[in-house]
Amino acid sequence: MNNSESKKFGFGTKAIHAGQSPHGDSASVMTPIYQTSTYAQKSPGQHTGYEYARTDNPTRTAYQECVAALENGKHALAFSSGLATIDTLFHTLKSGDHIICSDDVYGGTFRLFDKILTRFKLEFTFMDLSDIAAVEKAIKPNTKMLWIESPTNPMLKIFDIEALAKMSRAKKVLSVVDNTFMSPYFQRPLDLGTDAVVHSITKYMNGHSDVVGGVFITNDTKLHEEMKYLQNAVGAVPAPQDCFLVMRGLKTLHIRMKQHQENAIEIANFLVKHPKVEKVIYPGLESHPQHALAKKQMTGFGGMISFTIKGGLTESRKLLETTKLFTLAESLGGVESLIEHPAIMTHASVPLENRQKLGISDNLVRISVGIEDVQDLIEDLKNALSAV
DSSP states (O other): OOHHHHHHHHHHHHHTTTTTTOOOOBBBBOOOOOOBBBBBOOOOOOOOOOSBBTTTOHHHHHHHHHHHHHHHOOOOEEESHHHHHHOOOTTTTTOOOEEEEESSSSSSHHHIIIIGGGTTTOOOEEOTTTTTHHHOOOOOOEEEEEEEEOOOTTTTOOOOHHHHHHHHHHHTOOEEEEOOTTHHOOOOGGGTOOOOOEEETTTTTOOOSSSOEEEEEEHHHHHHHHHHHHHHOOOOOOOHHHHHHHHHHHHTTHHHHHHHHHHHHHHHHHHHHHEEEEEEEEETTTTTTTHHHHHHOOSSOOSSSEEESSSSSSHHHHHHOOOOSSSEEEOOOSSSEEEOTTTTTTTTTSHHHHHHHHHHHHEEEEEEEOSSSSHHHEEEEEHHHOOO
């Protein structure tokens, strides 16, 4: 099934078939792992479409076409990590350009922007993107990009993607959404008008905690051509086996996301009622400040929950050290449940003053709800909270 054909099919069908047809003389149903670094040419410059594996690989091509179909995009490009994807995208900018970014953003993204890319004289403004008028006012003549995380990591703030995309387009500013937390099953930013989407494929898209990768999707053919050039020129490409593993993961994305959400809703309601829990942040709760917006622009609420417990770092450590099914580890989006401490782990690169302003406190805990039996997960949290 090619990209144009996939438009008439449902999400699950696209996840299993888009970009993938029986391969080669053997008519292999599963796209093979093309474990090769180069390809034979009939004559100098005459090849079958593949000349060197950094430039292109048939396994990667199938993977990219599948992701593009799931995001309702024309083009997708795969990279060796989510941060490699972002870094390559920023090679489309030049010294002196200005970028507006969500203030609550993944710690690795903040580190790349604030500590690395500023060395090349890129200018960043980190701000709350919920105030559209304030964002518009922050745009300067040299503003080239609006970087949106929604929901944000780890505070799960939700921004009006459609309104931000419309404003950005009017101002000729490129709008990009990091859609890692939702996956295209629950949110498709290109449909809301954004210019591009990125994912840490490591998370929900792969879903099995065994691949690190990233992907870029767009409907803008000119931008795709520039990114394709950079993909080859910069060279942060994924290995063919990683591409194969992600395609395997994508085939169950729609099933997994349903279960992640189902479990997360039950756990969020359990935490809300627990006497040792101070606050629960989950878009699916009516108490979430942007619950109505979440219902408007997303088709589900995902599997990420942040919550604060009564106490401080001592109590948080006790909780994190006591869970058995919730594994204390960074990352998210795998079939297994994970628990972590943003201030010490994923967001340690964010300055203390910034963390305090955003609400990333010592008693904030973030969980990635897996697809285990939900009563077992609730019992695990109940036991850990009783030890606090």
